[in-house]
Amino acid sequence: MKPTPDKYSLIIIGGGIVGLSTAITWSKNRDSSQYPVLLLEKQPIVGGMVTSFKRKGFIFDTAQLVPDPLELFKYLEIDCELIKFKNYFSRIFLVNGNNATEIRIPSGYNEFREMLLDRYPSQKKSINRFFDYSKKMFDELQYLKLEPTLFDLLFILFKCPKTVFNSGRTFSEYFRKFGFSDPELSEIFDVFAAFSGLPSERAVAMMTVAAMNTSLLGPWRPTKGFIHLPHAMKRKALDLGCEIRTRANVKQIVVENGIATGVRLETGEFIKSDTIVTTIDTKTALFNLIGRDVLHEINPKYTEKADQVNMSPSSMIISLGLDDYIDLDSLGLNCGYNVITTGKGTFERLFKAFDNGEYILDDKCFHTAVICPSLITGGKPVIIIRVVPMPIGNWKLLRETDYSLYTKKKEEVADFYIKQIERYLIPDLSKHIIVRDIASPATFERYSGSPSGSNYDMSPYPDNFGLKRLPTRTPVKGLFQPKFSHGIWPSMQAGIQVVDMILGGEIMNGYSRYREKIPAPVIRD
Template sequence: MTVDYLIVGSGLSSLVFGALMANAGKNVKILESHEHPGGFGHTFTMAKKYTFNAQLHYVWDCGEGYTVNRVLQKLGLEQEITFERYDHQGFDHMRMPGYALDIPSDTSTLIQRLSDLFPKHQQSIQLFIEAVHEVRAGLKILSSPVQPLNLLRHFWQGIIAAQYVNSTLQDVFDRFRLPEAAQTLLALQWPDFLLPPKQLSFYAWVILFTSYQEGAFYPTQHFETVINALVKVIETNGGQVLLNQEVVNFLVNDKTVNGVQTIDRITHVTQDFTANTIICNMDPQKAAKMIGIEKFSKSVQKQLSYDYSPSNFMAYCVVKDLDLRDYGFGKWNMFHTEVTNLNEAFKRMYVNHDFSQPSFAITTPTLLTDDHRDCPENCQVIEFLTVANYEYFRELLEHDRKLYTQKKEEILNQILDVVEKYYIPNLRDHLVFQIAGSPTTNERFCHCPQGNSYGSSLTPKNMGPGRLTHRSSLQNFYFCNASSGYPGFAPTFWTGALLYQRLSGDVI
């Protein structure tokens, strides 16, 4: 049967799109090659009792009236899916030798805390933070539907934002002459991008930093509830989410995409699926190669030439009979670096594969909500995240699996050494479970090319006006994922919602 919308991949943006279309009465079918829906948002269980989310840690735009809330209201899920807010006095705790800064929601408080740490640079700090919020306001104007009166009213903010289109975060730090230690504290959530200041788009940093200031959140019942609720909306309205269906070919007639061919990863049976409209949630580059890159317009071919984002190392751990709140953890994330120059720290880990002085993030999901379904009583989850080089780990895995496993253990132990030195002296005594994932794990379980964590890399080149959009130039075929929108929980929500609005004419 030919359906209205055939969606290839069940990442968050496609689940949002599918749920909205199904809710509007359209016939929706989603094909997912994994055994779980949700992409990087899926939840998995280990040892039959410990539950972890694949990659999502904290999110923004979940407050009343914001992006995620508006979509949930449209779907009637705003009462079922609720969120807990991180500590507004310090949602990110930045730590480095000799310095500590808790990032607050209030901008004036942030300026004061930085000024107290760097009194000789108070003016440059003030000017930098003011510029950040001016650019954020300008980006909101530039990314909104064109309204001449609104553009005229905020013309200056738009001009200020446009000046930074090719700027890295490091460029702007240098422009305002911030001291290196202040730069490091402000940019220490770099694992959220997996790029150092000299490579990271200033736009990308501004959007994330200011959005988390407006509110950092975690789902009350964990991310699995979000994924399951979206799937339920689709299925309740007559749609289907078919798992273990790997797309091996696109059915194309000239420049019109009519459907796909899949192979069932369990039964190995092949099947053709057709639809009036095909939504591509899989990596656009990968899809384009399967279809034939020459079938796309020259402009879309250029947009498809993006670089992939770096990948990551992730360790999922469980401690027993230890309350992490007694050691400085709570409703916030912790970011730590041993090397104070983040550009150098990134190079050591990503280029030289040297984690002896790591820079990394620490998240503690069990402290963010009273719903403790993720582990047994007297246990708490603690997770560690940093960057890792895909090619390096791929070669280790292909040539010597023992060395591959040893490298993962080495990285985790070097991180644990730092954690025991500065935060939890006896952490290893309480570890009852640990498992580490590498870039090849990302590729294997989430089917992301080169293990990329965010689709296209968040550099100025990939964040500018030439960025890929939903438009593919082919008939009946649209992109809908992090590389054709933006990565992260709220941005992928909005990517799916925007495509829904464009194709349906409805307004959220």
């Protein structure tokens, strides 16, 4: 056994995808025998929100797809076999009374454009302008930096005019610029905004454009289930010499005179390090593990900014194990997401209820995504129903105080959505169900430790995005919080970004997006 160092060069709090990516990136760039790194995870296994579970022989996953993963998997040297979704990236079912109009979104940016041109010839000019402009704006991302200098900012102004111009715009404001007149098109793009976690009236334009660009490249999933992803990442981190301790619940980030000096575990053990990366819920880390007063004394502005951060919503996940007498393939389920929505501002209405801690069960106002992983990876037939947004509300309290009411309420939500899916997508679905497992926001609160059960960390509102985002470098010297998340791909990016920041830009010159070919550093005289 390796001797335990008196002091670590880096401590990482949390063993989800961000924590594991941070651990691998550090160990790839520093010899861990000289610069020891320790990852602390409070659960018995790593992975956080990316996990799998078994019910009566059926295997279910929490996460469902990873968009555009290959470059990052290669950099992080993750040995986990992936399989690409076939056919469509998604199918959208726009509900209109008892019928639904089906719109098939192919994988690939150009394929999507072609499909739209074909379906909406009268919108040709707007479609072409939108796609050309959005592609250029997405490409500008490669020049953005996390901590730009004044010189970088001037360079960005010159090199990234579209990003700068649209930085304060929501996706719906952005979309209106292109003069679309067919309402069905805004319904389609509203679904893309929903993939970025917010309605188009709220999501910052760049987030939706980026989600669209990366997702359309084709979604993938681990062949043997999502739990194999964090396991493979853990193996890599261990191979590279990183130390990982599970069942290690961090209770305090110790700060002396504005400087991080180490962490204290629930057991009372103190572990020293001058550099700490927290990958757990940001507000919990800042306000509970450090303390609001301590942070406020160091930097009131940062504290207020952290206070104002809106966390992304939680969800309800209904996992169904089905019998063999259902032909999901013939129903077209061999694709990415199948979105069923009542459209016409539905997602915004659901969010208004969410803002008040409520949810709506109304067959004139619902939005859900159905996915069928077993058709991609094989195995017993399963389908997953995602219901977003779902507030934490009193789910946690109910779970702890009245389990039978908690179960009853979950069943009510599941029954409602199964009914809608039977109506528009899978006739007689309920007759084929053998197992049903319903995860509530209280489940995700347990997986991640986030009090809101948030699935995607901070919400991408325009006032917390890009340069306005809560900075990764906290005002506590030596403490970093790279959490912005929004899925597995951004979580991996976040891990690489934060190590790059700690190492003074050694890996990607301070750019915010890892690419195999990082743009050359800006030359300064």
